[in-house]
Amino acid sequence: MSRRPTLSAFVFFRSVSLIALFCIVIEGNASASETLPPLSHRFLTGPLQESVSEVPDFQRHIGPLLGRLGCNGRACHGSFQGRGGFQLSLFGYDFKADHAALLDQNAGRVNTTDVDESLILAKPTDADAHEGGKRFEMGSWQYRVLQQWIASGASFSGELQSLQHIEVTPKEIVFDKAAESVALRVVAHWSDGTKEDVTELCRFTTNDDSIANIDDSGLVRSEGTGDTHVVVAYDKAVMPVAVIRADTHSTDRIEVPPKSTHPIDQLVDEKLSKLNIIPSARCSDSDFIRRASLDITGLLPSPQTVTAFLADNRADKRALMIDTLLNEPSHAAWWATRFSDWTGNSEAQLNNYFPVRGAASQFWFAWLEQRLGENVSYDKIVEGLVMAESRLPDESYGEYCETMSMACREGDEATFASRPGVPQFWARNNFRSPDERAVGFAYSFLGIRIQCAQCHKHPFDRWSKEDFGQFASLFSSIQASASGVSRDARVERDQMISSLTGDTDLKGGELRKKIAEAVQDGSVAPFPELVVIQDFRVRAEKEKNADKAKSKKQQQRAAVVSGKILGESETIVLHDDPRSSLMSWLREPANPYFSRAVVNRVWFNYFGVGIVNPTDDMNLGNPPSNAALLDYLSDEFVRSGYDLRWLHRTIVSSDTYQRSSDPNVTNVSDTRNFSRHVPRRLPAEVVRDAVYLATATDEESQRCRIDVSALAIGGQLDSYRSKDKDFALQVFGQSSRESNCDCDRSDQANLLQSIYLQNDIDMHRRLTQSNGWVAKTSFELTGKAMRSIGESNDRGKKDQAGASLRKQLLGRIASFQKQPLPRQEQLRQKLENELRRGNERLIRLGAESVEWELTLSEVNPSNNIAVSPSILETADHSLRFREWVDSAYLRTLSRYPDAGEREIAETFIRNAAQPSEGLESLLWSLLNTKEFILSH
16 A cells, blocks of 8 residues: 655655755865856755855855845945945945955944844845845845855955856747747856856846846846847856847748848848848849948939949949949048047047147048048058157157148148158047046947946946056056147247247247247247157156155156056056057957957948947947857958958948848848848938038039038038038037047937928028029029029119019010001110110029010011010920939939929929929929938
8 A cells, every 4th residue: 555755754855865965066066177056056945054064255156146136236335325334346346345345343244253143144134124125035045155154254365266257058049939938057167167057146137128038047038029138247257148039920922032142141141030031122223322322432422423323234333333432532531530530530629739720630630531542451540540659750849840830731731641640649638537548549449338447347348447447557658738748849849939929928828829820821830749658667756756745646657657458467567658569459360349349330331230239339248239240340351451441342242231221021120130221311421411412513513522622521511620610510410529439429310400401591502502503404494593592682672673674674575566567677676685785684683584586577566576485395495304303313312203203393393483493492302301311
């Protein structure tokens, strides 16, 4: 007869199992090759709890546990002011400070003599009033870990152990449906060979909770379709895990584009197949020529270029057009604008560096433009910024000042552009302190935001406050100011100032004004120099001993004698220029940021979204949407010798770039996997220049495409540099360049932009200018000049005079009609001469001229004058009308109008009071379409 087991039997078997488990744990502790089970298993609750003898480690266990419990979060003791008289470092990565805070006798958090009275045990269990509420139960594994650590003396050696990496499984999660869940497991690998399951000590976050949620235990739950990442953080390690859930749309009726052999297309398609997304087909030729021209050169293609491209039947015409655009002057200018954004070329931040206002930023732009036009490699361009020197190796201070004075005269910017570097990169007002330079350098060349690490460990990356301080130290020896020069130039600088001022004691703005006037008058003026202090330690010590009044400041300087590059262990002693070490590190093929940062930014320019987004926030917790794609482009970019044109050509020649903006049911919601072209608003400079070229004559447009100085992409109309600020650039979000952050530029649409295009005086001036396309076209059609807004200050008087004269001439015609035929024969020549002279005056006044054709008729002598048939009704001019309507579409939308659009436009102009009014309204309408303002 069978017997049911008793309760005592269950207790016995459970006890035996626990004993076996503890044996495994002890054996696991002894063998570094085994993975230690989690703390919750090693510090079990129950009848055998007294047998646990393991002492938890402060760095590996206590600090992370407090973080997991939320104790060192922003809303609790990790805030800058702490909570309840007790403060921990944010996210718990300053182990020394946290250990000291916990053992502070006044805080009462840890009491090694009376363990159970420790507030770190009493408050989280709600045994003592706790504003944060109950965090764990008394006797739980969390309680026992903290209790055991305190009972063992609450020790911490102060020496940080090295975490090699964390291993997260699974590495990628693919869900099939909603509400599915997968548990993550995290194993820490330490440099001493120890491996430990730390899942329950990690912090977990999700980058998009509408696709995947993750709870405190690491359980990932499917929510919606799409792709995102969940992020695991432990100690200094941060690891993203991809989460994908494909949509279940039927793809039976969707035409699948042909497979491409282009590496970009293959890597993108591999990701799209996981998401069950079918990419859109290739775009039309008109969409391609417009999109590629705007993205590569920043300019609309000319009507002639569009016409020729659409008529070209060669199979490789798109590849040929890409090469043509890459060699246009506007390509160098537009990308010099983008590089100026990324590197912080801001006149507002350089306004006092060079004596001539605007020169420093214009020189910077011209220097970039020249190198981009010559396709200088990216690493060489960066070297010219990072390693810049004011003087050439064999150049005296006087020769340097003579060259700079010459360059500051109008039209001589190329004098500076030929020099090897841009020292003003280091001289911006927001780039003075080592900390500011560290942040700006990381923005510009690494695409990362490290400013959080100034105060605490970066929440989504490995950088600690110590890492930041070591990196910032590398920039301590660099000095650049409006009055700074090297030691050997100080006497000569003072002599130059004395000769310019006549020994008058001028300072500040008055002195700068005097120097600027001297430069404009052709004199040689003193210019500042970039100075890098050599033998930093020795010099700092000498200065400290020489001036006791500044001992505190000098002691601080003397202490800053070395630093470390981010992620590197080697210490750089500041005996020599540290910038050479920085540049060498940037060039290392294994550098995880340098090539990836610029590749990602260039990609953003072509797609409106980066592979990593935002483009200057490439932290471990913000992984790329397609890691394989970014790896391929970055690696090949380095192999190409940092060839920027290779990068542009590779991206633009792919089907991924050339896809249509027309969505299908599978990709209508996709904005981050490049399955279609996502329309986006054009950048500020591009909008301004598009309006300028669309309203200009063909001759003026062609001149600007060769000499881009009149355009916004040419750098001269920068609203933050120019005296006559261009309102359009401000309205459409030109980069303020207040920092090196990509967020200084705004490509977002707003109501003011619509109002500007519809009703701003600048728009009306462009449309009605006497030398613009509308006026020229109207004159060719009618022979009548067009008056521009604002051309005359007494327009009202001229209008009145013109109306009176026109009325007088029409009266003379009416009087002529009433004369008998013989009298008409006598008056005809005289009247025609009078009408001709009157019309010339009407044109000068800007009034409507009088059309006439005097005929003599014996049949009906009382009606022997006829106004000539409308010029708009002749067959010849109907054909011309079609040409002008086509031109309006080509110069704005880079395509021909369809039959319906053409008929509406021709009818509108024909029915207008004057052809000029019809043309003006047509062009205004096209400039206010979404098709004009968007990349599509």
